[in-house]
Each structure stands twice: as C-alpha cells, then as structure tokens.
Amino acid sequence: MVINPMKELSIDAYPDADFAGMYGYESPTDPACAQSRSGFVIVFAGVPVMWQSKLQTETALSTMEAEIIALAACMRELIPIIDMVQSLAVAVGKQSGGVNMKVSVHEHVDNLGALVLAETLPPQFTPQSKYYAIKTIWFRKEIHKRGIKLLKIDTKEQLGDIFTKGLAQTTLSTYVLRFLVGNVSFL
Numbered sequence: 001m002v003i004n005p006m007k008e009l010s011i012d013a014y015p016d017a018d019f020a021g022m023y024g025y026e027s028p029t030d031p032a033c034a035q036s037r038s039g040f041v042i043v044f045a046g047v048p049v050m051w052q053s054k055l056q057t058e059t060a061l062s063t064m065e066a067e068i069i070a071l072a073a074c075m076r077e078l079i080p081i082i083d084m085v086q087s088l089a090v091a092v093g094k095q096s097g098g099v100n101m102k103v104s105v106h107e108h109v110d111n112l113g114a115l116v117l118a119e120t121l122p123p124q125f126t127p128q129s130k131y132y133a134i135k136t137i138w139f140r141k142e143i144h145k146r147g148i149k150l151l152k153i154d155t156k157e158q159l160g161d162i163f164t165k166g167l168a169q170t171t172l173s174t175y176v177l178r179f180l181v182g183n184v185s186f187l
Contacts, residue, residue: 005045009089010102011082015040015074016160017056017066036060038070039163042078044085050077053163065132067107067114070160074105075139082146103146106153106160118143118150 015038022033032055039053052073060066082103107114118136143150155161 005047008045008102009085010045011078011085011104012043013040013074013078013103013105014043014158014160015067015070015105015107016158016164017060017063017070018164019060019063019066021165031059034059036066036069037164038066038073039160040070040074040077041159041163042074042081043159044081050081051163052077060132062128064114068118068132068135070164071105071107071114071118072135072139075142078103078105078148079139079142079146102149104149104151105143106151106158 017039018037020034021037022035024033026033035055035057036059037053038056039051041048041051043049056066056069058069060069118140142148
C-alpha cells in the first residue's frame with residue numbers, strides 16, 4: 001500500500017449507523033437482530049487512519065438514536081486524534097497557535113435530526129430524544145470549543161457506509177476507487 005497524504009492538516013470523520021440492520025433477515029427471536037451497527041472512518045490528510053464497525057451495545061429505538069450512538073463512538077476516537085496531531089505538529093516545529101487544522105464530521109443529509117441534536121448549545125431535547133441525548137452533552141462542548149464542523153453530505157459520499165451496510169458492487173467499487181485515485185493506492 002502506498003500512502004500519499006495531502007499537505008493540508010485536515011481530519012474528516014464519517015460516522016454512520018444502520019438502524020436494526022439485521023431485523024427481518026435473521027431469526028426474529030435473536031435480540032442481536034434488533035441492534036444497530038455503528039461504523040466510522042477517520043481520515044487524516046486524505047488517508048484513512050482509523051475505522052471501526054461493530055454492533056451497538058444497546059438497542060436504539062429510532063434511526064436518530066442509532067446515528068447519535070454512532071456519532072458519539074466516532075467522537076470518542078476523533079478527539080484524541082485531534083490532540084495527537086496538534087502535539088505532533090508542535091513537536092516538529094509548528095507553534096501551537098500556528099497549527100491550522102480543518103476538522104469536519106460528515107453526516108447523511110437524510111439524518112438532519114442527529115446533526116441538529118449534536119450541534120445545539122445549550123443542549124435541547126425533544127421528549128423522544130431526552131433519554132439518549134445525554135450521550136451528546138460531552139461532545140457538543142468539544143465540537144464548539146475545537147471548531148469542528150458538522151457537515152451534511154449526500155449518502156453517496158458517506159464513506160462510513162462501507163462499515164455499516166452490505167453495499168452493492170457498484171457502490172463499494174466507487175468507494176474503493178475514491179481511495180485508489182485519491183491518496184491511497186494498492187500495489
């Protein structure tokens with residue numbers, strides 16, 4: 001594998017969730033079938049540096065809840081990566097004030113509820129979201145303090161999809177091609 005990072009210090013995260021993805025495909029008596037799958041990929045300077053795919057430990061009762069759980073899992077990994085990049089930049093001679101880093105978290109356009117819930121300060125809840133919105137409180141402050149941008153992207157651009165859903169051959173090929181043509185190629 002040959003990695004060609006971009007010169008710009010940028011971190012992009014692509015969290016995603018598949019709400020109760022196995023429900024209806026596996027045994028209806030298996031409780032794991034009702035669990036959602038979280039997945040994400042974190043890309044630094046155009047190169048994927050961390051990815052994860054796993055069943056959520058709790059049963060989400062809505063798509064928005066599943067997406068918030070996935071976003072929280074991604075943020076738990078993203079914050080230390082941001083801190084590490086800033087520390088390394090200082091170690092190689094960039095002053096801490098001179099580290100210009102663009103950090104973005106990309107969410108599906110069809111999941112505006114999770115975006116609004118994640119960005120709103122002071123925290124606001126709906127009666128349906130109050131019990132799981134508590135998960136967002138710790139990272140909402142980090143989003144605002146660190147200037148992390150939460151961006152809406154089209155489902156076709158959501159790289160986290162490859163970690164949550166079984167994708168059609170053409171969709172999977174498109175994601176792989178983006179990395180081959182972009183900053184990662186395989187020999």
